[in-house]
Amino acid sequence: MYIEQGYKGNLGVWNFFLIPVGFMLFMVFNYFSTQMLVEEQGQSVEEIMAQMIEMMGKMPFLIVNLLTFVVGLVSIFVWVKYIHQQSITSLTTSRKKIDWKRIGFMFLFWATISVATMLLSVYSAPENFEYNLNWSKFIPLVVVSFLLFPFQTSFEEYLFRGQLLQGLGILTKTRWVPFILTSVLFGVMHAANPEVEKLGMEVMVFYIGTGLLLGAMTLMDEGLELALGFHAANNIIAALMVTSTWTAIQTDSVFLDVSQPSFGLADMLPIVIGYPIILLILAKIYKWSNWKEKLFGKVLSKEEFDNLNAS
Template identity: 50%
Template sequence: MYIAQGRQGKLGMWKYLPIPILFMGVMGLNYLVLLLMNADVTAIIEQQIRSKGKNQFFAESMIIFVFLLAGLFFWVKYVHKQSILSLTTSRNKIDWGRFFFTFFLMASFIIISTLIVYFTSPGDYQINFKPVPFLILAIIAIVLIPIQTSFEEYMFRGYLMQGLGLAVKNKWFPLILTSVLFGVMHASNPEVEKIGPILMIYYIGTGLFLGVMTLMDEGLELSLGFHAANNLVTVLLVTADWTALQTDSIFIDVSDPGTGSYEIFIPILIIFPLFLFILSKKYKWTGWKDKLFGHIPAS
């Protein structure tokens, strides 16, 4: 049982609380400051990009996750005395086959769906390919994006999922709360400012999807692969001037962002369930009720 893996370390509420409180506190403070200052996040990003260039700004935005992931691993290993393997999976070793399966599944979906939209609505995309800036971007993204997405997965679907599950002795509460917190983390993104608070449904739904994947598969490998592919392929393939990650991608989305069902509800209602169906068949998932809503034994 994945959540029970947290017992391999030295338990104690004081050990679990500082990391999420510090991380969410910084995120909340950042959002509050922007709100009180009535700051235009998009304008701030545009100014930084004009000053530094897209690649430098992107690298600076991502480099902090190197320290965040290293800090989380240090805390887990030396304060909790828990192995990184037990934070990652309930299996005897990390199953990289699972990681790469969801990585290539999601990467293929993004590439194919983007090309379909490009050829059916070419006016929505502007070709932006510049060989040298793109090569630099690719190097930065391949190194740093997996670190960024791994931190988010280890924090929400790993550290918090295990800690909350052991505290409340069930699985549904950590699944719901980590999904909500994952969504809240994105509240200050310029996409939310541009499209509106309804976009939070997508972020929370994505967190729920990744949480279900983790609990059903008893490990983080699938969610790590999915999340890495989603962010890496997106920043290389297509970005927009109103998103948090603006890069020298192959395409620039110049369409007017809206709040239609395609952008928000189609992934949640169709794509994510389809992915779960594919994974459930491939990995022969059973016992959905117990794995998602069951109790966790006291010891």
Template identity: 50%
Template sequence: MYIEQAYKGLIDNWRYLIGILLIIGVWQFLGSFPLLAALALKEGGMSAMMSGSIGKMSEVLGSNTFLFFMLLTFVFGLIAVFLVVKFLHKQSLTDLTTSRPKIDWKRVAFSFFLWGSISVLFIFIDIYFAPEDYEYNFQLVPFLILAVIAIAMIPLQTSMEEYFMRGYMMQGLGILTKNRWFPLLFTSLLFGLLHIMNPEVDKLGYGILIFYIGTGLFLGIITLMDQGLELALGFHAANNLTAALLVTADWTAFSVDSLYRDISEPVLGWDMLVPVFVVFPILLLIFSKKYGWTNWKEKLTGKVLSEEEFLKLDN
């Protein structure tokens, strides 16, 4: 099973403690240096930096430039995850990714195109029925620059979050607690709370965290049920990529040169809750039918045992 792949490496508690500190340090501090340097070189950059406002920093640098430097922090974080796993835990990237003999890229692609298609469909349905809420925002050169940055870097950003949350932390917490339900719930809650500084929370209120935590729970469930990160990697990349390229708003984390601009008054409505309570359960059904998922209770709440412990229990 997926969490048990950690047993193939070194699993001392101190290694995970140091690993988490190293990853966060590289991601949040070292990775931020290029952004801070770019701001320092711009007029008004220091005041924007001190304010901590994403909107002000984006205004100083330009939306595409700011997006590049923001995503670059996640590239640093992803490299840190891979190095920590390889050198501190002596674990392979494949074992961090999946319980299968090799990474199943067909699963990544299926999840990506499935959720990407659904996301695009939902967006254009909303534009069709509420055209007054949207403004056509297409500008060829800025959009092409955005597309290059987004296609090249957003999959790295989402992969960093998946490898750190549903990979490194889920495996580490599973080994520590000897069960599956705690790492599932803890990483889902943490995933949601990490978005608490997003501009959307200021506009929509803390109720939006239901969407983020629910999304984290969904990603955790498909990781444990499918015994690997592949479906989560594809889903998360499709989700962020379509959001960045198709619709932007002044109050979102991706306030960029997207195809459309949402000019409606921000309100926490059905569009934020339906995915969690309706669409995600349907996706779980689709995935379970396609990949033959069974034994849900054991895979989501069962014990985590090493091979030696399992053999003793079996005897």
């Protein structure tokens, strides 16, 4: 009962929304300020980012962006532990302790698939990629990626699949409302990314689809561990393997994507078909059952939850 773990605190249900709402208001401000800057300067988001990166350098630009998520994750932990007085463990999982093996397994599982699919893309269409490996830049990138990206991805997981999922579940006493709403909000949060400007709103299928995948993992497995491992692997491998001049993450990666940006039906198939297959594989490994109840069922009231724990 992951959502019900939110009852383990001293403040009302409103406390789950303070940091998420504050962050989303910041993202709305960031989106509109970016659009105003684009109109004012007559440049695209890609061009503005290119100027900033040229001025700062790729590595400093990446570090500055990731450090904001360090502050964000620490803020969530401080709020939960000292204000809400809920344990970090109960925000993370319904198990007695955080299952680090689950995080590690999911990280390796998705990292392997990501590397394999990226190498397959390079092999099948070599004209779309430039070999960009520079060891003097790549090794520091590996260190920074493994040190800082987990803060960024964990912040997003604890924000959406942690505080918001538990808060909305407790507020509505349903599982489907937080499952769907947090997935949509997760997608909307990425609306200011340069990928959306370059590829069009169709790319939101990827962001919202990924949100649904991570939400399903969390609800079916009754904890954030698998989502934490998946998200960290996804962003770290992307930063290390393939980037381009028009993505939010720009690094000295192994390959540079120089193809014409597009997002069509072929790009949607891995989401529509691949993501359900991943869930079925995980269901087999972790013996998930009762899908309808866990994804769309009712959330216990505090009294029911307390009585169940007392019995």
